[in-house]
Amino acid sequence: MLFQVEMTVKLPPDMPSEQAAEIKASEKAYAQELQRAGKWRHLWRVAGNYANVSIFDVEDNAELQELISHLPLFPFMEIRVKPLCRHPSSIREDDS
Amino acid sequence: MLFQVEMTVKLPPDMPSEQAAEIKASEKAYAQELQRAGKWRHLWRVAGNYANVSIFDVEDNAELQELISHLPLFPFMEIRVKPLCRHPSSIREDDS
Amino acid sequence: MLFQVEMTVKLPPDMPSEQAAEIKASEKAYAQELQRAGKWRHLWRVAGNYANVSIFDVEDNAELQELISHLPLFPFMEIRVKPLCRHPSSIREDDS
Amino acid sequence: MLFQVEMTVKLPPDMPSEQAAEIKASEKAYAQELQRAGKWRHLWRVAGNYANVSIFDVEDNAELQELISHLPLFPFMEIRVKPLCRHPSSIREDDS
Amino acid sequence: MLFQVEMTVKLPPDMPSEQAAEIKASEKAYAQELQRAGKWRHLWRVAGNYANVSIFDVEDNAELQELISHLPLFPFMEIRVKPLCRHPSSIREDDS
Amino acid sequence: MLFQVEMTVKLPPDMPSEQAAEIKASEKAYAQELQRAGKWRHLWRVAGNYANVSIFDVEDNAELQELISHLPLFPFMEIRVKPLCRHPSSIREDDS
Amino acid sequence: MLFQVEMTVKLPPDMPSEQAAEIKASEKAYAQELQRAGKWRHLWRVAGNYANVSIFDVEDNAELQELISHLPLFPFMEIRVKPLCRHPSSIREDDS
Amino acid sequence: MLFQVEMTVKLPPDMPSEQAAEIKASEKAYAQELQRAGKWRHLWRVAGNYANVSIFDVEDNAELQELISHLPLFPFMEIRVKPLCRHPSSIREDDS
Amino acid sequence: MLFQVEMTVKLPPDMPSEQAAEIKASEKAYAQELQRAGKWRHLWRVAGNYANVSIFDVEDNAELQELISHLPLFPFMEIRVKPLCRHPSSIREDDS
Amino acid sequence: MLFQVEMTVKLPPDMPSEQAAEIKASEKAYAQELQRAGKWRHLWRVAGNYANVSIFDVEDNAELQELISHLPLFPFMEIRVKPLCRHPSSIREDDS
Numbered sequence: 001m002l003f004q005v006e007m008t009v010k011l012p013p014d015m016p017s018e019q020a021a022e023i024k025a026s027e028k029a030y031a032q033e034l035q036r037a038g039k040w041r042h043l044w045r046v047a048g049n050y051a052n053v054s055i056f057d058v059e060d061n062a063e064l065q066e067l068i069s070h071l072p073l074f075p076f077m078e079i080r081v082k083p084l085c086r087h088p089s090s091i092r093e094d095d096s
Numbered sequence: 097m098l099f100q101v102e103m104t105v106k107l108p109p110d111m112p113s114e115q116a117a118e119i120k121a122s123e124k125a126y127a128q129e130l131q132r133a134g135k136w137r138h139l140w141r142v143a144g145n146y147a148n149v150s151i152f153d154v155e156d157n158a159e160l161q162e163l164i165s166h167l168p169l170f171p172f173m174e175i176r177v178k179p180l181c182r183h184p185s186s187i188r189e190d191d192s
Numbered sequence: 193m194l195f196q197v198e199m200t201v202k203l204p205p206d207m208p209s210e211q212a213a214e215i216k217a218s219e220k221a222y223a224q225e226l227q228r229a230g231k232w233r234h235l236w237r238v239a240g241n242y243a244n245v246s247i248f249d250v251e252d253n254a255e256l257q258e259l260i261s262h263l264p265l266f267p268f269m270e271i272r273v274k275p276l277c278r279h280p281s282s283i284r285e286d287d288s
Numbered sequence: 289m290l291f292q293v294e295m296t297v298k299l300p301p302d303m304p305s306e307q308a309a310e311i312k313a314s315e316k317a318y319a320q321e322l323q324r325a326g327k328w329r330h331l332w333r334v335a336g337n338y339a340n341v342s343i344f345d346v347e348d349n350a351e352l353q354e355l356i357s358h359l360p361l362f363p364f365m366e367i368r369v370k371p372l373c374r375h376p377s378s379i380r381e382d383d384s
Numbered sequence: 385m386l387f388q389v390e391m392t393v394k395l396p397p398d399m400p401s402e403q404a405a406e407i408k409a410s411e412k413a414y415a416q417e418l419q420r421a422g423k424w425r426h427l428w429r430v431a432g433n434y435a436n437v438s439i440f441d442v443e444d445n446a447e448l449q450e451l452i453s454h455l456p457l458f459p460f461m462e463i464r465v466k467p468l469c470r471h472p473s474s475i476r477e478d479d480s
Numbered sequence: 481m482l483f484q485v486e487m488t489v490k491l492p493p494d495m496p497s498e499q500a501a502e503i504k505a506s507e508k509a510y511a512q513e514l515q516r517a518g519k520w521r522h523l524w525r526v527a528g529n530y531a532n533v534s535i536f537d538v539e540d541n542a543e544l545q546e547l548i549s550h551l552p553l554f555p556f557m558e559i560r561v562k563p564l565c566r567h568p569s570s571i572r573e574d575d576s
Numbered sequence: 577m578l579f580q581v582e583m584t585v586k587l588p589p590d591m592p593s594e595q596a597a598e599i600k601a602s603e604k605a606y607a608q609e610l611q612r613a614g615k616w617r618h619l620w621r622v623a624g625n626y627a628n629v630s631i632f633d634v635e636d637n638a639e640l641q642e643l644i645s646h647l648p649l650f651p652f653m654e655i656r657v658k659p660l661c662r663h664p665s666s667i668r669e670d671d672s
Numbered sequence: 673m674l675f676q677v678e679m680t681v682k683l684p685p686d687m688p689s690e691q692a693a694e695i696k697a698s699e700k701a702y703a704q705e706l707q708r709a710g711k712w713r714h715l716w717r718v719a720g721n722y723a724n725v726s727i728f729d730v731e732d733n734a735e736l737q738e739l740i741s742h743l744p745l746f747p748f749m750e751i752r753v754k755p756l757c758r759h760p761s762s763i764r765e766d767d768s
Numbered sequence: 769m770l771f772q773v774e775m776t777v778k779l780p781p782d783m784p785s786e787q788a789a790e791i792k793a794s795e796k797a798y799a800q801e802l803q804r805a806g807k808w809r810h811l812w813r814v815a816g817n818y819a820n821v822s823i824f825d826v827e828d829n830a831e832l833q834e835l836i837s838h839l840p841l842f843p844f845m846e847i848r849v850k851p852l853c854r855h856p857s858s859i860r861e862d863d864s
Numbered sequence: 865m866l867f868q869v870e871m872t873v874k875l876p877p878d879m880p881s882e883q884a885a886e887i888k889a890s891e892k893a894y895a896q897e898l899q900r901a902g903k904w905r906h907l908w909r910v911a912g913n914y915a916n917v918s919i920f921d922v923e924d925n926a927e928l929q930e931l932i933s934h935l936p937l938f939p940f941m942e943i944r945v946k947p948l949c950r951h952p953s954s955i956r957e958d959d960s
Binding site for chain 9: 866868906908909910911912916949950952954955956959
Binding site: 241 | 446
C-alpha cells in the first residue's frame with residue numbers, strides 16, 4: 001500500500017555540527033535500509049530545498065507510523081502524508 | 097529530469113455530463129500515451145480526493161509545460177509543480 | 193485500517209431543491225449501507241456547519257477511494273483524509 | 289456531549305530527554321485514566337505525525353477545558369477543537 | 385453553555401433582490417425570536433463587513449446545530465464556532 | 481464603543497515558572513480591574529486552548545490600544561481585533 | 577477616529593458592462609462626497625491590482641459600518657479593517 | 673512616490689530590557705527624522721497590536737529599501753509593502 | 769524602476785472560446801508592444817501553470833498601474849506585485 | 865534552463881554579529897562567482913524586505929539543487945522555486 005510522504009527538515013540553528021552530522025548519517029543508513037527492504041520505494045530531493053518527496057510501500061497505516069516515527073530526523077521535520085492508490089488511467093502494473 | 101506534479105480536478109458543477117465524460121476519456125487516452133512514451137513516469141490517485149500525484153520525466157521545463165498544458169483537463173485543475181533530483185541517500189539507480 | 197475523513201458540503205446555490213433533496217436522500221441511504229457493512233465506523237455532524245467528521249474502517253487505500261468516490265455528494269464536498277493507527281496510550285482494543 | 293480534539297505535539301528541541309520522558313509518562317497515565325473514566329472516548333495516532341485525533345465525551349465546555357488544560361503536554365501542543373453532535377444519517381446509537 | 389459563532393454572509397451576486405430581501409427578513413425574525421428565547425445571547429455587526437459576532441447560550445452541541453442550521457441564511461454563510469467557558473479571571477457571574 | 485478581542489497566549493517554554501506565575505497573577509489583577517471599570521465587558525475562555533474571547537467597551541481606538549498594550553501578557557500574545565457595532569437585528573439595548 | 581480600510585473589488589465576470597459602469601460611477605460620486613465631508617481622509621490605488629488602501633475618519637465604529645455598507649461596490653468587495661490610533665513616534669498633529 | 677508599509681514587531685522574548693529600550697529609542701529618533709524629511713509621510717499605531725501602518729514617500733524603490741533596511745527594528749519586524757498611486761476617485765491633490 | 773509581477777490567469781469556464789481567443793490575441797499584441805517599448809522587460813511562463821513571472825521597468829508606481837490595468841486579461845487574473853531594486857551582490861549593471 | 869528562486873533570509877536573532885558578517889561576506893562572494901559563471905542570471909533585492917528575487921540558468925534540476933544548497937545562507941533562508949520556460953508572447957530571444 002502506497003503513501004506519498006513529503007518531509008521538510010528544520011534543524012535548530014544552534015545544534016552542534018557534530019550532532020547534526022551524526023543524525024544525518026544515521027538517517028541515511030536507516031533510509032537505505034528501508035529502501036533495500038522495499039519499504040521506502042522512492043526518495044527524491046526537492047531541488048532548492050532541504051526537503052524530499054518519498055513513496056512508502058507498507059502493510060498498513062501502523063507500519064507507516066512505525067517506520068516514519070523512527071527516522072532519526074523525525075523530531076526535526078514537518079511531514080505531510082497522503083494515502084495513494086491505483087489511478088484508473090495508470091498503465092504501470094506495480095504502481096498500485 | 098523529474099518533476100512531481102500534483103493535480104486536483106475541479107469541474108464546474110453545471111458542466112453537462114456528456115461533456116465531462118468526453119473530456120475525461122481524452123484525458124485518459126492522453127495520459128496513457130504519455131506514460132507509454134516514458135514521459136509520465138508515475139500516476140497515483142490520492143485516496144479520497146479527485147486528485148493525483150504524478151512524476152514526470154522530461155527533457156526540460158519547456159517540455160513539462162508543453163505536456164501539462166495540453167491535458168484536456170488542464171483548464172479545470174489546480175496544479176502544483178516541484179522540481180526533483182537525485183537524493184544523496186537514494187539507492188535506486190533510475191530515480192535520478 | 194482506520195482513516196479520519198472530514199467532509200464539508202458546498203452545494204451550488206442554484207441547484208434546484210428537488211435535485212438537492214434527491215442527492216441527499218441517496219447520500220443518506222449509501223452512508224447507512226456503509227455503516228451497516230462496518231466500513232463507515234463513526235459519523236458525526238460538526239455543530240454549526242454543513243460538515244461531518246467520520247471514521248472509516250477499510251481494507252486499504254484503494255477501498256477508501258472506492259467508497260468515498262461513490263458518495264452522491266462527492267462532487268460537492270471538500271474532503272480531508274488522515275490515516276490513523278493505534279495510539280500507544282489507547283486502552284480501547286477495537287481502536288486499532 | 290462529544291468533541292473532536294486534534295493535538296499536535298511540538299516539544300522544544302532543547303528539552304532534556306529525561307524531562308521529555310517524564311512528561312510523556314504522566315501524559316500517558318493521565319490519558320489512560322480519562323479513557324477509563326469514559327471522558328476520552330477515542331484516541332488515535334495520526335500515522336506519520338506526532339499528533340493524535342481524539343473524541344472527548346464531557347458534560348459541557350467547562351469540563352472539556354478542565355480536562356485538556358491539565359494534560360501534561362498541554363503547553364507543548366497545538367490543539368483544534370470541534371463540537372460534534374448526532375448526524376442525521378448515523379445508525380449508531382451511542383454516537384450522539 | 386456558551387459558544388462564540390462568527391458568521392460571514394456571501395450571497396450569490398445573481399440572487400434576485402426580492403429573494404434576498406425575503407431571506408433577510410425571515411433571518412431577522414428568526415434571530416429576534418432566538419434572542420427573546422435567550423438562546424442567541426449577543427449579536428454584533430462587524431463594522432465594515434457583512435458579518436456578525438454572536439454568543440449563543442444553548443443546552444448542548446446538538447441544540448447549537450439545530451438553531452444554526454435553521455438560519456435562513458445558513459446556506460450562504462461561512463460559520464466559525466468556538467466553545468466558550470468561564471474564564472478564571474472573569475468577575476461577571478452570568479458569563480459562565 | 482465595542483471591540484471583539486481574541487487573545488492567544490504563547491509563553492516561551494523556557495520561562496521560569498515563578499516568572500510565569502507572577503505575570504499571570506498581575507494579568508489577572510489587571511483584567512479584573514478593567515472589568516470592574518466597565519472597560520473589559522466580557523471575558524471567556526476558549527475551551528481547549530490557552531486563549532480567550534473578550535469584548536472591550538472603550539471610548540475610542542486610542543483607549544483600546546492603551547488598555548491592551550498594558551496587559552502584562554501583551555508581549556506573549558497573538559491578538560486579533562474586530563470593531564463591533566449594533567446589529568440591526570439585535571434586540572438588546574446595551575449591545576450597541 | 578481613524579481606520580485603515582483595504583478594499584479589493586471582485587466583479588462577477590458576467591456582469592453586463594453597462595451595469596458595471598453604472599455601479600462604478602455611483603461609487604465614484606459617493607467616494608468623492610465622503611472625501612469632501614472629511615470622512616474618507618485618504619484614498620490610494622494599489623498599483624497593479626483592482627484594490628485600494630483607504631483611511632477613514634469617523635465618529636465611531638457605527639459610522640464606519642454605515643459609510644462602508646452603503647458603498648455601491650460593497651457587495652462585490654473583500655474588505656479588511658484595522659482600527660488606528662496615534663503612534664507615539666508620530667510628529668504629525670492631525671494623524672491621531 | 674507612495675508606498676504603504678505595514679510593520680509588525682516581534683522582539684525575541686529573551687532580549688534584555690535595556691537593549692530593547694535602546695533599540696526602540698533609536699527607532700523613534702530615526703522615525704522622527706524621516707518624518708521631518710518628508711519621507712515617512714504617515715505613521716499610525718494599529719490599535720491592540722505591536723504594529724504600525726505607514727505611508728512612505730520616496731524617490732524610487734531603491735530609496736524605500738535604503739530607508740527601511742536601516743530601521744533599528746528592521747531585524748525584528750515582519751514587513752509588508754504595497755506600491756500606491758493616485759486613485760481616480762481621489763479629490764486630494766497631494767495623495768498622488 | 770523594476771517590479772516583479774506574477775500573473776495567474778483564471779478564465780471563467782463558461783467563456784465562449786471565440787471570446788477567449790480574442791482576448792488572448794489582444795493580450796499578446798499588447799504584451800509585445802510593451803516589451804518593444806522596454807516597459808515589460810522579461811516575460812516567462814511558469815512551467816505547468818497558466819501563469820507568468822514578469823519584470824516591468826517603469827517610471828513609477830502610477831505607470832505600473834496604468835500598464836497592468838490595461839491588460840486585456842486584467843479582469844481575469846490574480847496579480848502579485850513586488851517592488852525590486854539593485855541587490856548589493858549583483859554584478860549586472862542593467863539590473864538596477 | 866531557467867528557474868525563478870525567491871529567498872527570504874531569517875537569521876537567528878542571537879547569532880553573533882561577526883558570524884553573521886562572515887556568512888554574508890562568503891554569500892556575496894559565492895553569489896558573484898555564480899553570476900560571473902552565468903548560472904545566477906538575475907539577482908534583485910525585494911524593496912523593504914531581507915529577501916531577493918533571482919533567476920537561475922542551470923543545466924537541470926540537479927545543478928539547481930547543487931548551487932542553492934551550497935549557499936552559505938542556505939540554512940537560514942526560506943526558498944521558493946518555480947520552473948520557468950519561454951512564454952509564447954515573449955519577444956526576447958535569450959529569455960528561453
